[in-house]
Amino acid sequence: MNIGIICPSEIALRRFMPALQKVPDLVFVGLGIPAKEDLFINGKNNDENILEKEYEKAKQFTSSYGGKIFKGYENIATTSEIDAIYIPLPPALHYKWAKIALQAGKHVFVEKPSTLTEKDSVDLINTARSKNLALHENYMFSFHDQLKTIDSIIKSKTLGDVRLYRIDFGFPLREKKDFRYSKALGGGALFDAGGYTIKYACHLLGKTARIVQAKQNYIRNYEVDMFGSATLVNEAGQTAQISFGMDNNYRCSLDVWGSKGSLKTNRVLTAPAGFVPTATIKIGNDKEQIIELPPDDSFFKSINHFIRCIIDKNTREETYKSIQSQAMMIDVFKEIADPKKFLRRI
Numbered sequence: 001m002n003i004g005i006i007c008p009s010e011i012a013l014r015r016f017m018p019a020l021q022k023v024p025d026l027v028f029v030g031l032g033i034p035a036k037e038d039l040f041i042n043g044k045n046n047d048e049n050i051l052e053k054e055y056e057k058a059k060q061f062t063s064s065y066g067g068k069i070f071k072g073y074e075n076i077a078t079t080s081e082i083d084a085i086y087i088p089l090p091p092a093l094h095y096k097w098a099k100i101a102l103q104a105g106k107h108v109f110v111e112k113p114s115t116l117t118e119k120d121s122v123d124l125i126n127t128a129r130s131k132n133l134a135l136h137e138n139y140m141f142s143f144h145d146q147l148k149t150i151d152s153i154i155k156s157k158t159l160g161d162v163r164l165y166r167i168d169f170g171f172p173l174r175e176k177k178d179f180r181y182s183k184a185l186g187g188g189a190l191f192d193a194g195g196y197t198i199k200y201a202c203h204l205l206g207k208t209a210r211i212v213q214a215k216q217n218y219i220r221n222y223e224v225d226m227f228g229s230a231t232l233v234n235e236a237g238q239t240a241q242i243s244f245g246m247d248n249n250y251r252c253s254l255d256v257w258g259s260k261g262s263l264k265t266n267r268v269l270t271a272p273a274g275f276v277p278t279a280t281i282k283i284g285n286d287k288e289q290i291i292e293l294p295p296d297d298s299f300f301k302s303i304n305h306f307i308r309c310i311i312d313k314n315t316r317e318e319t320y321k322s323i324q325s326q327a328m329m330i331d332v333f334k335e336i337a338d339p340k341k342f343l344r345r346i
Helices: 010-020 049-065 073-078 091-103 118-130 145-155 189-205 298-311 313-337 339-345
Strands: 002-005 027-033 068-071 084-087 107-111 135-138 162-170 210-217 227-233 239-245 251-258 261-265 278-283 289-292
Touching (some): 010 027, 010 298, 027 049, 049 068, 073 091, 091 107, 091 118, 107 298, 118 135, 135 298, 145 251, 145 261, 145 278, 189 210, 227 313, 298 313
Parallel strands (some): 002 027, 002 084, 107 135, 162 239
Antiparallel strands (some): 162 251, 210 227, 227 239, 251 261, 261 278
């Protein structure tokens, strides 16, 4: 099966392609660069110099991995030369190009978040379902084997009954032109970092997880939310506190506090391929014990899940449900954080 990439993004070059090389079922055909009309977002031209920059990036990309360059996103989204497409565009562009690709009969592997609203994500799901196509949202951390090990420790009651989960994910400021700081491009800490913490909190709390408190924070000279927090609970009375941000000292941690012990990790959402994560466990008054968690390649496994979505209807349906649930939780977060602002947006 042939796959294309809709733009030569950093994550496509740094993470997707190395993982794709290990997947024999998918053959890389090429990548798209924007046409002039693709640079207009909300009626504004985003700088025509991007065309030349994107072309140069694409040439470097194909010199490393082969493939051809498609000029114009629509050309690659609709070409008969590919069967599937990977979309690592800024979040505000996911819905448009995923919809076009699905309507053209392509399976779609889209970076998180799938779209900016549950309504748009449901529309993509319905389009994909009507055409028996895969739609997969790339929260790749959820495929990492370290999560299974952590789950097994919690389930074993080694820590006793869980009293609290805490998940933190944040990183320092990037250059000012980064899409993460553009409202028009779907930037903001909630979409870029908060989605990870919400998804993992829901995994830990189970199907009855719900958000009861949420806060988005802004800082001067930035038009998007820059950090935030929330509290989630489930029917069993367990609580997960999450925090995230894009103007933070780097942190990517899980803290599980139980009646008998605690567990802490430091790379639970972002472990790169081959990296050996660790967890610190303390039971009662015993000394802390550091254990190794399994290394893994979560991007490779996410691509393999995409392939399963393509060939298996049940996997497709479960993945549709996961995408909708995540989009719904992010909508709920926005509504609780600022009900009036959320209503104006929709």
